[in-house]
Amino acid sequence: MSANVTVRGSDDVTASETAAVETAGAGGAVGAVARDRTVAVVGTGTMGQGIAQVALVAGHPVRLYDSAPGRAGEAVAALTARLDRLVEKGRLDAGAREAAVGRLHAAAELDELADAALVVEAVVERLDVKQQLFADLEKVVGDDTVLATNTSSLSVTAIAGGLRRPGRFVGLHFFNPAPLLPLVEVVSGFATDADVATRAYETVKGWGKTPVRCADTPGFIVNRVARPFYAEALRVFEEGAADPATIDAALRECGGFRMGPFELTDLIGQDVNEAVTRSVWESFHQDPKFTPSLAQRRLVESGRLGRKSGHGWYTYADGAERPEPHTAPPAPAPAKIVVRGDLGPAEPLVALFEEAGIEVRRKKGDGGFIKLPGGGELNLADGESSYEYHEEEIVYFDLALDYARASRIVLSTREGTAPETLAEAVGLFQALGKQVSVIGDVPGMIVARTVAMLVDVAADAVGRGVATAEDVDTAMRLGVNYPVGPLEWAAKVGYRRTAGLLRGLHERYPTGRYAPSVALMRRSYAEDAEDSR
Incomplete structure (x- = not known):
């Protein structure tokens, strides 16, 4: 159930995987499964084939098993065809292809996986099916075999719950398509031995992937x-x-x-x-x-x-x-503005306004906002909304990752805001070459x-x-x-500002959804302490 975007063909080989081919037989990182040891993959759907391809290209003997008769053989043929296409595209050496095909085998019975050093499961996302599979595997493989699940939604701890040796069980959550996407979540269940998690981590790292460690929690990271x-x-x-x-x-x-x-x-x-x-x-x-x-x-x-x-x-x-x-029509830019206080993460806008030929006057004061010529104020989204300011003309603008590179700025204001005020706000950002979208009066806006x-x-x-x-x-x-x-x-926006925005949202939506976590509040207080030194 991983949410990923594919931009290349599923048979491509990344640069890191090419490096893995070139160094096959080198033994990989310390603690990794040796390249001459068999990696078995149970389940031959898209994900299973992808994981098998990664291990195969890295230099391991690979054995495929599927409970459906004939599926493993079909998967071997499909993987061979993928390797052929890689050779045709110049992404895999013909000799490496021959060696890889020689290491790839289908298993008709589960006991043919007995010599595997690592078994990765990629079957249907059902707890009972996975538990039964690993119970059967445990009767076949050696005590030093690492057992891994590619689950994306089930508890690693629960899958391993009935095993005789749950310490050798770990989650290896690849992202689809496995040959392309570099990330692998290495998930330690409640009983997973630390050295097993490390072995799994070093193994996938040696395969050219970028592993991250995480505990067994819903959704992992x-x-x-x-x-x-x-x-x-x-x-x-x-x-x-x-x-x-x-x-x-x-x-x-x-x-x-x-x-x-x-x-x-x-x-x-x-x-x-x-x-x-x-x-x-x-x-x-x-x-x-x-x-x-x-x-x-x-x-x-x-x-x-x-x-x-x-x-x-x-x-x-x-x-x-x-x-x-929604994109606002062109509006004239104000000739000058006043910036009061520090705009925080929106501070880069000041230089952009000046470069656009707008006169900017700085004024000291608490809080940070932009005063428009007509008297209206532009505020960075903060968890409040314009409708709360009945006697002031308030327009909010949204957070941007990079105001210089952003091609669109979003504004928010209440229905009663004077058209002249909104036009000044729109024109100000259009003067920077930005498209402007005006949305309804919603606390926190969109990006922020x-x-x-x-x-x-x-x-x-x-x-x-x-x-x-x-x-x-x-x-x-x-x-x-x-x-x-x-x-x-x-770190760019500030933990204090982030916590403040969430407190503002929590006040307006008192369901608990926006209540800042204790961890975020700790970081906010630490930031306050650091600033006060």
Whole structure:
């Protein structure tokens, strides 16, 4: 159920995998499974074949097993054809191809895996099926064999619960397609031995992958931390503040994400994405931070599953036009503005305004905002909304990953805001060469509330010992193509500002969803202490 975007063919070999071919037989990193030892893969679907290809290209003998008669043989033929295509494309040496084919075998019976040093399972996502498989495997393989599951949604601890030797069991969560995507989550269950986790880690690292360590928790790292990226977009849509095309554009063109959440869930499959969200929510005993979306549920119930069904948030029929994001018409730029206080992460805008020929006067004061010539104020999204300011003309602007590179800026204001004030705000950002989208009056806007929630969930995971901050950021960059990791972003925005935005959202939505985690508050207090020195 991993949410990944493929941009190359599934038979491509990455540079790191090519290096693995060239160094095959070198023994790999200390603690890794030796290259002359057999790696067995149980389950020969897309993921099973992908994992087998990775191990094979790295130099291991590989044995494939599937409970369905004939499937393993078909998988061997399919993998051989993939290697042939790689040779045709010049991505694999003919000699390496011959050697790899010679190491690839189908197993008709489970006991043919007896000599495997590592067995990776990639069968159906059912706990009972996986538990029975590993119980049977344990009767066949040696006591030093590492047993691994590629599950993306089940508990590693639960799968290993009935084993005689649960310490040699570990999660190896590859991302689809396994030959292309570098990330592997190495998941330690409650009983996993530390040296087994290290052996698994070093093995996949030797295969040219980027492993990250994590504890056995619902969603592991990626599927846990990624939930707010979809959830907050759906919340903004459900509140009627913006349409999917505008929300997608905001997160792409302002937030720096490769794809927006609506187009991404259409690609993943609405049923798959919603199932992962629901699984994480239920595993966390219906924690409001992970509450599924009713709008997405209705989409799934209607059969609009995305690209695979021809219709999701967008229509994919031949000739169908893609909806355009809301973009404000041209407006004149104000000749001068006043910037009061420090704009925080939006401070780079000052230099951009000056470069555009707008006169900027700085003024000291608490808080940071931009004063427009007509008296209105521009504020960076902070968890409040314009409707709360009845006697002031307040326009909010959204957070950007990089204001210089952002091609779109999003504004939010209440219905009663004077048209002249909004026009000045629109014209100010258009003077920087940006397109401007105006959305409804929603606290936290789009990018700011999404990033704040990503930071909160990531900080909470680190605080609970799920993974290190470095591994969380690495996982989110490589697993779902985030422009920066959540905790990298937090360092840029500031933990105090992030916690303040969430407190503002919590005050306006008192369900517990936006209550800052204890881990985030600790980081906020530490930042306060550091600033006061």
